[in-house]
Amino acid sequence: MQVSMTVNGVAQEADVDPRTLLVHFLREALDLTGTKIGCDTSQCGACTVHLNGKVLKSCTLLAVQADGCEVTTIEGLAEGGEHHPMQTAFWENHGLQCGYCTPGMIMASAAFVRDNPGASEAEIRHYLEGNICRCTGYHNIVKAVKQVADSAAGA
């Protein structure tokens, strides 16, 4: 089945098995392996991308359902060779260890803060319920996201 979408600003076209999950399409067909798979029940959030600017777990959608959409993955988050502020904040605040949940965490957090500048710590913790990390105990992830949220609010 023919599918076309714009991924990280590049038009992509492919013939896919209709049952192909978007995450497998990104990883296998486009070799965008930054998007990870950590579960098979849409709990962990490692596969989080942006679809038409909205946060989406790419294991919950078939590739064909994304036909005509704009997709941004972790590989497309940086602009002009500069890290996105959320990437910088994760690095500065030690918001990652093994790094496997990190692309999904950053994608989810970047969109959350864009939509909720000035979010409180409690709001951040509540929002991150959909992204699971086994290494950090969330402490430094929350710190990183809060730093960007404060900065986005002009604090």
Place this chain on the structure above:
Amino acid sequence: MTTRIFGSGIKRREDPRLITGEARYTDDIKLPGVLHMAVVRSPYAHANIVGIDSSAAEAMEGVVAVFTGDDVDLAGIPTAWLIPDSDLKTPEHPALAKGKVRYVGDGVAIVLADDRYRAQDAADAVVVEYEELPAVIDPEEAAGEGAPLIHDDVEGNIAFRWVMGDRDASDAVFNSADVVVSERILQQRLLPTAMEPRSAMAQYNAATQELTLWCTSQNPHIHRFIISAVTGLNENKVRVIAPEVGGGFGSKIPCYPDEALVSWAAIKLGVPVKWTETRSENYLITIHGRDHVQHVEMAASNDGKLLGVRATVYAGMGGYLSTAAPGIPTILHGLLYVGPYTMDSVFCESIGVMTNGTPTDAYRGAGRPEATFLLERMVDNVARAIDMDPVELRRKNLIPAFEDGYEVATTLIYDSGDYPTAFEKALDMAGYSDFRQAQANALASGRYLGIGVTAYTEMCGLGPSQVAGAVGFQGGLWESATVRVTPTGKVQALIGASPHGQGSETTLAQIIAEELGFPVDDIEVVHGDTTETPMGWGTYGSRTTPVTGAALAHASRKLKDKARVLAAHLMEANVDDIEYADGSFSVRGSPDQAQSIQDVALMAHLAWNMPEGMDPGFEESQFYDPPNFVYPFGTHIAIVEVDAETGEVELQRYIAVDDCGPQINPEIVAGQIHGGVVQGAAQALCEGAIYSDDGQLLTGSMMDYCMPKADMFPNFELGETVTPSPHHPVGVKGVGETGTIASTPTVYNAVLDALAPLGVKQIDMPLTSAKVWGAIQAASANGGGN
């Protein structure tokens, strides 16, 4: 002098590739023509295999081959920790089941296809006829009369029986003690859940007979010799690469059937073969942790002197003995029974029991959380029995500060410790003296606050290898490292250990930077490839910083000695007149004459002008066998509130004071503690693998297994004390597991403290709201608190 790099919380050198998605984990690596392997797995916990019909699967589009246990000529997967004097049985563990399956998930056949979806479809089309047998999951039940026999050659399902201490001596202490408290403690099964599922890909070159295996491993050199042993390939023809690895927590130590099967299939078919587990598959087949039923007693005097502890432990091994499994509920468990206390009598009988569960093995802390929990639980029980404040009881029994060696009743010699200082610091941070009043006030208004205080020490950075041999570990416990400096003065440090999230590329670079004065950004730490790196035993047991770090410190010092002699020669000075500071060698009294470490490295490579007898090059290696374990310690405190109407527990504050010696990178240390605390607290509060009576894993996905989430925790309050290890070249101790070891009893005891006024004395973990609510109702029916 510039700011010291040692002790600085610099940003991690690993992170640029991780925050951009550029890192390559095993499943991210592609090879042309790769076949995908799917495994047909048993849906029964215990059954005879009557027949396998793979004809339908073989006819499916894209399917290249289907193989069963009869086709696969691999040696059995070995157990590598052979506990002596324990009547250990090591039942055969074939890579694919032959005749019988022993847990849900046991592999029965493999399918190779050109696409991962097609491989899975075909696996589903393999028809296996089973004759179901009675199954047993609970280890105590499995060791009892009439339990179904899981392996014909493991009588009574008892794989080993390990005894520590003298039973008669223990009886004498317990029979004459003022107070004896007891409890049956369940250390529930936990699912390690490294966020990256396990994956393996193999490629075989028939002309050179070389096998390359990329896999999710904490110890590629161990994987290499096990794969060599099971495939029959010479070890020097096997290259194991652990690329980026997304967490392990012990679950990526063992060599599993899957790694052996992709290797075998790649050799058999002559094309690369890849396998990546799904999360649901991970929960069925990747090792589980804990699974103890413990019968524990502690003896004390009426005035609060702890006299002894003893336990009978039934440790569930699952359907097969995993790589290190026998060592976990024995050596890594019983030897910690004294903890930080002056207690003279210890006794442990640990019975390893085969069950129809997933095999168990080392999971973060590995035996030590199970020991620390029982100890701290019993100390709280003694406090209650003699009506003494649990903090006062601990204070009375802590071992006083010592700097160089303290032998305890388990025969361990703790390296250094100052438990009282860490204890008092944590109590100050928590405001303990005020808390008891606040708790009483809250209770008066119907609110249930509780506090849990854990004093702990633990053993990590295991060694020397002589001890490994004495306790049956089929390997050494040293590490090796090479510090290689290029002609332009850049450093490659090659290590045998294999970090997978710990930040060791940064921490170890800081050690080298401190020793030799190279900028930390000029130091790359290379790991994870058996061809590129020297032999090492792997990253687990909080050993990489203490053991590999020591190897690197020594190798760096050898280089510095060479540099000093060469610098003296180049500056035509006496070696004794050479002064070193911040990567520069100068002649005493002539400060303008200097040679930087980079200058010296270049001249060592050029070798135009070497001192008599000095070899060219600028590279040194060190094998380092630690003289003793290291013993980090500390005190953790949790404050909780329990909603008595719903049973819900709110973790309000968590204070952790840990002492791992001098901290090389305090931010990385803090991260290890944060993560460890959440893992341990989650055991107390929500995690637990649940099986049905017939051996089906009911918590078989992330929908059913309660992983800790961000909104369950407060920000953590960390403090530290610094007590160097006397035997380590830079004084450091491991810190990878302390959080997990200390936090489970801390949170558990806090909840039980909150529930004490309601008359609740014990609840099996995890303390879910349903269980807490049920316990409150049951206690209330029994007359409630006093």
